[in-house]
Amino acid sequence: MIAMNLCRIALFLYFLFAFTGGYPAFAAPDSYFDMTETRSGDIVPFKRWTGMMTRYDDQKKVPDDNCGKVKFHPCSILDWKAFLESLRGKKLREQLDAVNEWGNQHPYIADELNWGEDNYWETPYEFMEVSGNCKDYAIAKYYSLRALGVSPDRLRVIVLQDLNLGGIIHAVLGVYVADELLILDNQSRRVMPALKIYHYRPVYGINEDAWWAYYPKGT
Numbered sequence: 001m002i003a004m005n006l007c008r009i010a011l012f013l014y015f016l017f018a019f020t021g022g023y024p025a026f027a028a029p030d031s032y033f034d035m036t037e038t039r040s041g042d043i044v045p046f047k048r049w050t051g052m053m054t055r056y057d058d059q060k061k062v063p064d065d066n067c068g069k070v071k072f073h074p075c076s077i078l079d080w081k082a083f084l085e086s087l088r089g090k091k092l093r094e095q096l097d098a099v100n101e102w103g104n105q106h107p108y109i110a111d112e113l114n115w116g117e118d119n120y121w122e123t124p125y126e127f128m129e130v131s132g133n134c135k136d137y138a139i140a141k142y143y144s145l146r147a148l149g150v151s152p153d154r155l156r157v158i159v160l161q162d163l164n165l166g167g168i169i170h171a172v173l174g175v176y177v178a179d180e181l182l183i184l185d186n187q188s189r190r191v192m193p194a195l196k197i198y199h200y201r202p203v204y205g206i207n208e209d210a211w212w213a214y215y216p217k218g219t
Helices: 002-020 047-059 076-087 092-104 111-115 124-130 134-147
Strands: 035-040 155-162 168-177 180-184 200-206 211-216
Touching: 047 124, 076 092, 076 124, 076 134, 092 134, 092 168, 092 180, 124 134, 134 155, 134 168, 168 200
Parallel strands: none
Antiparallel strands: 035 211, 155 168, 155 200, 168 180, 200 211
16 A cells, blocks of 8 residues: 555656656755765675666567567567667767656556565666666666766666655666766656755665765765
8 A cells, every 4th residue: 555655656746747847846955966975896785786787688688579579578679779879979968868758758657566576676678568666767767878878987876865755765867977967867857967956865876887875975
């Protein structure tokens, strides 16, 4: 029941932000993204993340002419690859906007409905077949940008607290463009500068090479 309620809340927010195009106001003097971070190259403890990467490596080996015949190899993969090809050579910011919009077109589906558990990390192919929740949007966007040649050094799936919902856990994709962190979020149509977001408190970020713990600045 709680999971269903959270799913309804997330769906409500998705449609709210789809029409308003942004975040609700949150009274905070500074962005929580103005933070101190520590880096670790050991991602082994993040089993759901590393397990997702392993499954994705295996799924990518399936020939595309088997699309629709093999589980988690939907023919929408062909559309995705064509979409990415159309973005090659364009400016990074244009790619970010397009990838964010592409990901957000998928419906929000709670893990309990798709997988019978509350914390399954989907591969992009699984996401394209069954849709998913916030972290799955972030992962699909992450690998979309990787396929476009964006370095993993610029990318982090960021797990955080949504203070507009009492601190509930949420996930977004962070992308560094020069020295600015931009956020791709299934709850916003717009790619937003992190320092202009005031209702998210980052907990940790991860990519395929490392992870970062986040702390209030000065600690």
